[in-house]
Amino acid sequence: MTRILVCEDKALQDGEAIKVDGPGDAVAVFRSNGEVFALADRCSHGNASMSEGYVEDDGTVECPLHAARFCLKTGAALCQPATEPLRTFPVAVVDGNIYVDVPEAA
Numbered sequence: 001m002t003r004i005l006v007c008e009d010k011a012l013q014d015g016e017a018i019k020v021d022g023p024g025d026a027v028a029v030f031r032s033n034g035e036v037f038a039l040a041d042r043c044s045h046g047n048a049s050m051s052e053g054y055v056e057d058d059g060t061v062e063c064p065l066h067a068a069r070f071c072l073k074t075g076a077a078l079c080q081p082a083t084e085p086l087r088t089f090p091v092a093v094v095d096g097n098i099y100v101d102v103p104e105a106a
Contacts, residue, residue, distance in 0.1 A: 001090075006098040012036065017061070019051035022102040026051075027089055029100055030072055032059050036091045037072040038100040044068075044077060044084035 006012070006020050006029045017030045019041050026041035028051035039061070041050050048065040055061050060069045060078060068082030075086040090101040 001101045002104050003092070003099045003101050006100055009093050009096050009098050012098060015055045015057075017051040017053065017055055019049060020100065022100075023104055024102065027100055027102060028053075028061075029091065029098065030055055030061060032072055033057065035072075036093065036098055038089040038091045039070065039072065039075050040087040040089075043082065044086055045082040050086065 002023055004020055004022055012031045014031050017028050020027050027038050028041040029038045032055050043050055043063045045068050046065055048063050050061055052064045053061045059072050061072055062069050066081050069078040070086050075088040077083055077085050092099045
């Protein structure tokens with residue numbers, strides 16, 4: 001695994017998301033209800049960036065193109081048109097910074 005610095009903890013406000021590039025695919029990092037989550041940035045239904053989606057108070061994110069919703073905690077697809085989950089990644093807040101752990105590039 002590779003640990004990537006996302007941003008300072010205070011820079012990501014509740015209801016916001018940020019996209020980070022990893023050694024493989026991009027990752028979307030979200031803050032919802034005080035918790036930080038990381039999902040694959042590409043919607044499993046279409047070519048949309050989830051970091052541009054709508055973070056909901058119920059711990060979900062809505063795709064900006066086709067309104068599919070995903071659970072921030074599990075990555076599960078919660079409604080059509082998406083049927084496949086998004087990959088999740090471990091997140092750590094250390095010394096005032098947010099980090100995401102991603103697999104090393106093959």
